[in-house]
Amino acid sequence: ILDYLHKIFEKTSNEHPQLINVISTVDLTLNWLLNIYDINRTGTIRLLSMKMALALLSRGYIEEKYRYLFSLGACINNNREVLDRQRLSVLFQQAIVIPKQLGEVAAFGGSSVEPSVQSCFEYVN
Structure with missing residues (x-):
């Protein structure tokens, strides 16, 4: 998950360097995904869940x-x-x-x- 999120936000940072801090954004996004989809903190999130959450909240x-x-x-x-x-x-x-x-x-x-x-x-x- 971390690699996937890092790639997403690294690309955004390259396009808009003043917009985000990649490390903080990855950390906050991962924490949010865990709060929603891994309440018991088992360390797993369904790929479908992650893709949906990011798609729903992304610009587009x-x-x-x-x-x-x-x-x-x-x-x-x-x-x-x-x-x-x-x-x-x-x-x-x-x-x-x-x-x-x-x-x-x-x-x-x-x-x-x-x-x-x-x-x-x-x-x-």
């Missing part, structure tokens, strides 16, 4: 983020990328811990992701 267009998040959860079926209910539920479960940690989960309908998953599939049908 929302459509690009949607495409990226879709690609994280999608599987290949009949030569097409598809995202089934179970995989979408996993994505939502990983995403909802961010507002939960900030004490804002109620604004997103609580911790249950099933109504959101159901709504997505009703919308596309």
Whole structure:
């Protein structure tokens, strides 16, 4: 995780040297990720969780983020990328811990992701 974060923030530092201190930013980001996804401090975080958290909080267009998040959860079926209910539920479960940690989960309908998953599939049908 440290190498991955260091590469990300080193690149940002090269583009905007006055913007960040790489070592401090890596340390703070790792601590934040551990606070969200490794509450018991086992020393492990799912790669999916880390990628989602960084993508959700990174600068970028929302459509690009949607495409990226879709690609994280999608599987290949009949030569097409598809995202089934179970995989979408996993994505939502990983995403909802961010507002939960900030004490804002109620604004997103609580911790249950099933109504959101159901709504997505009703919308596309």
